[in-house]
Amino acid sequence: MSEVFHRIRRLPPYVFAHIDPLKAKARADGVDIIDLGMGNPDMPTPDHIVAKLQETVKDPRTHRYSTSRGIPGLRKAQASYYGRRFGVKLNPDTQVVATLGSKEGFANMASAITAPGDVVLVPNPTYPIHSFGFIMSGGVVRSMPADPNEDFMRSLDRAVRHSIPKPIALVLNYPANPTAYTADLDFYTEVVKYCRANDIFILSDLAYSEIYFDEDAPPPSVLQVPGAIDISVEFTSMSKTYSMPGWRVGFAVGNERLIAALARVKSYLDYGAFTPIQVAAVAALNGSDDVISEVRKVYKNRRDVLVDSFARSGWDIPVPKATMFAWAPIPAQFAHMGSLEFAKLLIQETGVGVAPGVGFGEYGDQYIRLAFVENEQRIRQAARNVKKLLGGKGGQGNVVPLTA
Structure with missing residues (x-):
């Protein structure tokens, strides 16, 4: 009776189950986690x-x-x-x-x-x-x-x-x-x-x-x-x-x-x-489509801030034409780690939560997904935190522990 059920056996371990405990521990330790991982809209319903x-x-x-x-x-x-x-x-x-x-x-x-x-x-x-x-x-x-x-x-x-x-x-x-x-x-x-x-x-x-x-x-x-x-x-x-x-x-x-x-x-x-x-x-x-236009405007502003601020921090991110996500190649100096380990590193060293690309299929393992679910100020702060890891535009980057 201890065997894993057939349908459950067909499901691989949920990748995000490796990330969530790290975020929870960091928060418990007093770290301000800027979570760009889950596509969970933060704007109120109209x-x-x-x-x-x-x-x-x-x-x-x-x-x-x-x-x-x-x-x-x-x-x-x-x-x-x-x-x-x-x-x-x-x-x-x-x-x-x-x-x-x-x-x-x-x-x-x-x-x-x-x-x-x-x-x-x-x-x-x-x-x-x-x-x-x-x-x-x-x-x-x-x-x-x-x-x-x-x-x-x-x-x-x-x-x-x-x-x-x-x-x-x-x-x-x-x-x-x-x-x-x-x-x-x-x-x-x-x-x-x-x-x-x-x-x-x-x-x-x-x-x-x-x-x-x-x-x-x-x-x-x-x-x-x-x-x-x-x-x-x-x-x-x-x-x-x-x-x-x-x-x-x-x-x-x-x-x-x-x-x-x-x-x-x-x-x-x-x-x-x-x-x-x-x-x-x-x-x-x-009802009116104005509420949809407002939501779209917020995500566009956040997209622009994220792409610009992360580029100045040393991480060039392609500009998405749609959705509430950016699909970002792992920076070259960390590409060997794969997306899961890099996502863990970001939480531990920068306090920034992201979604590892491998969670969406093996062909996503060289990418990270970032969701536009924090306001512009928080996104800029995330970019400043990431800069500590990447070393800024053109830098090689050094791992600098994040202080609570």
């Missing part, structure tokens, strides 16, 4: 959304079980959002399901469509649930490039031709977590054409659809491609767009067959989010 929750929760009728698919008003609001934002028409009754965050929706979709041994093509590096949702469901994951460049389609074709059995699904994630890569409609068009020809489902994670920094190039939806809805489901989240991470509201939209499969699995597992939360989410989706 007032009108909170007010709608408070208003609705006073009605005792809303205290009963809700519905796992999401209340009709919420599904209609999400369908309306897709119409306004992407020009995509959705039937809220058959093509929209509300989920307990996009992460839960993705995991349950994997459970709904995966048979033991099924092959799924997943970017590497990528958000962990994209891989482990299928691994926990008995599937086999084959890595794909994360960057939607000219090599992607060649890699896709090679993966399909050399996979036995043939892959059942391809995961896409743009704007991407952790890499912040973005994709355009031409890329989606090519991918949809290929997947339709080869009977491969597309599962698109669009959680960062509204966190972008080029106002002239908002991220598209794969469902904008003609015929994409025949094979595709897309997942979105209100966590970042409206600073509602703890509310756990997300959506899956698209192909009716896939949505029905997800809804059936969910019907056995949950009764949906608390009804007042869903009503408040309707108020968010049907």
